[in-house]
Amino acid sequence: MSIPIVPESALATMTVHLDAIIDNYQTLKSKSSTADCAAVVKANAYGLGMTDIAPALYHDGGCEVFFVANLREAVNLRTALPKVTIYVFNGTTEDQVETILEHNIRPVLNDLNQIDIWRGQPAPCAIHFDTGINRLGLSEDEAELFLNDRPDLNVSLVMSHFIQSEIAGHPSNEMQLDRFIRYRYQLPDAKASLCNSGGIYLGEDYHFDLLRPGIMLYGGNPGLPKRPDGLKHVFELYGKILQIRHLRPGMAVGYNSLWTAAEEARIALVNVGYADGTFKTSDKCAKVFVGGHVANVIGKVSMDMIAIDITDDKFSHITVKDDVELLGANITLEMAAEVSTLGQYELLTGIGQRYNKKYIRGA
Numbered sequence: 001m002s003i004p005i006v007p008e009s010a011l012a013t014m015t016v017h018l019d020a021i022i023d024n025y026q027t028l029k030s031k032s033s034t035a036d037c038a039a040v041v042k043a044n045a046y047g048l049g050m051t052d053i054a055p056a057l058y059h060d061g062g063c064e065v066f067f068v069a070n071l072r073e074a075v076n077l078r079t080a081l082p083k084v085t086i087y088v089f090n091g092t093t094e095d096q097v098e099t100i101l102e103h104n105i106r107p108v109l110n111d112l113n114q115i116d117i118w119r120g121q122p123a124p125c126a127i128h129f130d131t132g133i134n135r136l137g138l139s140e141d142e143a144e145l146f147l148n149d150r151p152d153l154n155v156s157l158v159m160s161h162f163i164q165s166e167i168a169g170h171p172s173n174e175m176q177l178d179r180f181i182r183y184r185y186q187l188p189d190a191k192a193s194l195c196n197s198g199g200i201y202l203g204e205d206y207h208f209d210l211l212r213p214g215i216m217l218y219g220g221n222p223g224l225p226k227r228p229d230g231l232k233h234v235f236e237l238y239g240k241i242l243q244i245r246h247l248r249p250g251m252a253v254g255y256n257s258l259w260t261a262a263e264e265a266r267i268a269l270v271n272v273g274y275a276d277g278t279f280k281t282s283d284k285c286a287k288v289f290v291g292g293h294v295a296n297v298i299g300k301v302s303m304d305m306i307a308i309d310i311t312d313d314k315f316s317h318i319t320v321k322d323d324v325e326l327l328g329a330n331i332t333l334e335m336a337a338e339v340s341t342l343g344q345y346e347l348l349t350g351i352g353q354r355y356n357k358k359y360i361r362g363a
C-alpha cells in the first residue's frame, strides 16, 4: 500500500545527515590502530532510522558488523543488508533458533541456558561474559562452568559491557578489563569486543578486535567530560509555527495555566508536543532556536504542540513561515539534556515517529 503524500508544511521535520554519521564512524574507528569498528543500530538506530543509516554505514563507511537488541530488529536489518554480520544482543530462546538461522543472524549467548539451546550449531555465535554490570552475560560461576565444559560451539566473538566507561578514572574500568582479559585468553580463536562509545576513549588497552559504538555515531556524548574533537552533530528536528498570538498581561497559556504573561506578550504555537518525544511537561526552561535566537518553551507541553515566548524585540521579524529548531546544531543534545530530566540517550531514542524524515548525503 502506498502512503498518500501530504504537503511538507503539515509536518515537523527530522533531517539526518548520513555523511556526518559516516564521519563519526571514521573518527571512532581511527581511535584504534588494532580494532575494527562495528555499529550499534538497536532501537531503530537510536531513533534516527536503522534501515537508512545502516546501509549508508555499510556502502559508504565500510562497516560490516552490526549489533541490534532483538530479533525483530535483526531481521529488519537483514532485509536491508543481505551480506553483513548481524549480532543480536538478547541472544536466543528455543523458538527463535529457526528464524535466527534462516536469516543468518548471530546470537549473543548470555547464560548457560542460551548456550544449551545453541550447543552443537555449526553457525557462529558470540559469548557474553558479565564482568561486573550484572545485567546480561555469563556470571563468574557460569563462566567457570562454561570454560570447563567447553560445549561444542562455533564462537566468533567474545564480548563484555562496561558499567561506566565514560568516567575514565573509575576503578571499575580496569577491574572489568582484567576480568575480560582472563576470559578472552581462554577463547583465543574468537575475536574480542569490549568497547562501547565511552570505552573507545579509555585507550588502546581496551580496544581488542572490535569496537561497538552506538551513541557517538549519532553525535551524542555518552558523558565524557568534554565533547570529543571531530564528533559531528548528525540531525536536526524542526517544528512548524501553527499560529502566533498576542497576550495581554495576566493571560495564561495552556493546560492548567502554568505560565502567565506578566506584560504584553507574543507567543508562537509550534506543531510538536510530548507525543513527538523531545519535550516533557516536567522539564523546566526547555529551549528552541528560531529566527537566529534561542527562545523559551512556556507553559505545559501538550500532546501535539508547545508554546514559545517570542515577545522580545529580537523576535519581531518572526512569522508563521519560520521553522523552529527543536534539536540540532543550535539546540544540541547536550543543551537539551541540561534542562531536561532525560539524558542524551533517552532524548535520542525518544524522538517520536511523527516527523517527516529526510536523509541527506553530501554537505
Ligand SMILES: *Cc1c(COP(=O)(O)O)cnc(C)c1O
Residues within 6 Å of the ligand: 040, 042, 089, 160, 161, 195, 196, 197, 198, 212, 213, 214, 215, 216, 222
Ligand atoms: C547499547 C550497547 C552498546 C553501545 O553503547 P553506546 O554507549 O551507545 O556506545 C554497546 N554494547 C552493548 C552491549 C550495548 O547494549
